[in-house]
Amino acid sequence: MYRRWLIVFAASLLLWSIVCQVNHYLAPYGAYLSVGGLLVTFAALRLNLRNGLTATILIALAVDSLEPVPAVANHLIFGPHLLLFATAHVLIFHLRNRFPREETLFGLGTALLANLAIFPGLSFLYVELAAPPASGTASLRLLADLGWSQLFILIAAPWFFSLQERALELAHVELAEEDNRFY
Amino acid sequence: MSSKRFDQARPFLSLGIIVLAWLLLPVGVKSFLRVTFFELQAPVQVTASYVRDLQEFWADRSHSKDELIEAAHQLRHAYAGYEFQAQQAEAQQAEIARLEGLLRLPSNPKYRFEPARVCRRDLSGWWQQLTIRKGSNYDLTVGAPVVYSGGVVGRVREVRLYEADVDLVSSPRLRLAATFENDTRPVSYQGGNNPPLAPARGIVEFVPPDIVAYSSTPLRLVTSGLGEFPPGLTIGYVQRLETSPDGLFQSGEVSLDRRLTELTEVTVLVQLPPD
Numbered sequence: 001m002y003r004r005w006l007i008v009f010a011a012s013l014l015l016w017s018i019v020c021q022v023n024h025y026l027a028p029y030g031a032y033l034s035v036g037g038l039l040v041t042f043a044a045l046r047l048n049l050r051n052g053l054t055a056t057i058l059i060a061l062a063v064d065s066l067e068p069v070p071a072v073a074n075h076l077i078f079g080p081h082l083l084l085f086a087t088a089h090v091l092i093f094h095l096r097n098r099f100p101r102e103e104t105l106f107g108l109g110t111a112l113l114a115n116l117a118i119f120p121g122l123s124f125l126y127v128e129l130a131a132p133p134a135s136g137t138a139s140l141r142l143l144a145d146l147g148w149s150q151l152f153i154l155i156a157a158p159w160f161f162s163l164q165e166r167a168l169e170l171a172h173v174e175l176a177e178e179d180n181r182f183y
Numbered sequence: 184m185s186s187k188r189f190d191q192a193r194p195f196l197s198l199g200i201i202v203l204a205w206l207l208l209p210v211g212v213k214s215f216l217r218v219t220f221f222e223l224q225a226p227v228q229v230t231a232s233y234v235r236d237l238q239e240f241w242a243d244r245s246h247s248k249d250e251l252i253e254a255a256h257q258l259r260h261a262y263a264g265y266e267f268q269a270q271q272a273e274a275q276q277a278e279i280a281r282l283e284g285l286l287r288l289p290s291n292p293k294y295r296f297e298p299a300r301v302c303r304r305d306l307s308g309w310w311q312q313l314t315i316r317k318g319s320n321y322d323l324t325v326g327a328p329v330v331y332s333g334g335v336v337g338r339v340r341e342v343r344l345y346e347a348d349v350d351l352v353s354s355p356r357l358r359l360a361a362t363f364e365n366d367t368r369p370v371s372y373q374g375g376n377n378p379p380l381a382p383a384r385g386i387v388e389f390v391p392p393d394i395v396a397y398s399s400t401p402l403r404l405v406t407s408g409l410g411e412f413p414p415g416l417t418i419g420y421v422q423r424l425e426t427s428p429d430g431l432f433q434s435g436e437v438s439l440d441r442r443l444t445e446l447t448e449v450t451v452l453v454q455l456p457p458d
């Protein structure tokens with residue numbers, strides 16, 4: 001049996017590794033990309049709940065393992081990405097039947113909106129709760145980073161969705177059949 | 184009808200179970216998962232880092248012989264200067280040791296210098312960190328100071344077998360005891376306030392009111408020697424100080440070196456056990 005979640009997770013891991021490298025080169029310019037919304041969208045829109053959520057949880061754990069653990073009042077909050085990605089996944093999954101979820105344009109819009117929701121969530125955890133009070137400069141930096149991230153998603157999302165579709169096709173996974181399955 | 188309703192609630196039920204399970208999971212299991220997923224990705228990060236080294240190597244090989252001879256000349260001059268300074272430092276160390284013995288003072292901690300290549304730079308508005316290609320295999324410890332030719336880089340936050348994460352001096356998570364050059368009174372330094380498309384900055388607080396900084400003659404902020412960092416390492420420069428709301432102290436922004444965001448190699452100071 002072909003593991004659908006494994007294929008989607010592998011593709012997401014590839015995107016995440018690319019984003020890490022881009023961030024490495026962007027560091028001297030004071031810019032940063034956060035693409036949580038894009039990592040969640042395909043699994044939430046196209047896979048059934050079990051496979052999709054498994055892929056999302058795995059990629060969230062992979063992201064969490066590279067990033068610092070926020071400390072709130074001396075308590076370490078493990079897995080901030082896991083909690084936010086899983087919530088975004090479930091919300092998208094709940095609403096997906098009302099929209100043309102197979103279309104790339106809809107997927108792109110969903111990824112942008114999901115990122116727009118995840119980014120403030122992470123900012124709240126890492127800046128508002130775990131760091132000293134944010135100044136205007138810090139907020140400006142976060143806004144700029146959000147802007148770059150949305151721009152990157154706008155460019156990369158069509159490629160990333162195609163990559164995942166093609167990878168599933170190569171593994172003989174029928175997405176049409178997957179669409180009809182709930183669990 | 185009720186089955187359809189349950190179907191619709193099922194994703195949220197699953198989410199609830201996942202969140203609850205995650206919250207109840209012991210910290211040891213969470214740490215194990217963190218390390219496992221890091222090690223899963225480590226080969227990609229490290230390979231990319233070695234590829235960058237190879238790129239640098241081939242870029243260096245493209246230099247002409249004349250350029251290399253010129254560079255060798257400059258290095259020779261620098262080496263002569265440093266050799267003299269090393270002799271002076273050795274003499275001063277011997278003098279310090281003699282005075283410590285004479286006055287029966289506890290000796291300053293001694294360090295081993297461990298150079299390490301930077302594997303990944305991760306500088307966002309949320310955190311500012313580097314991953315270096317050395318870990319517990321080189322006896323690096325959590326909290327070890329990390330420096331470079333321009334001064335303080337940061338502090339080791341997490342050590343794995345082959346890699347370690349370093350909180351940069353520009354990170355909002357890093358706080359240090361500092362002093363101004365030629366002043367012994369300690370002040371508090373904290374990273375943060377990193378503007379977009381510009382070099383990182385920090386904040387200095389609890390500065391005595393008699394210290395004045397001008398943009399024409401910025402004050403050098405150095406480590407105080409309290410804590411893990413040896414004294415006298417450059418943190419940054421302060422160009423302006425403002426009186427804090429309580430009127431007792433001053434605070435201001437610290438300009439950090441631009442090179443901090445472009446580092447490819449750093450040195451970790453590993454404390455040696457006392458003699």
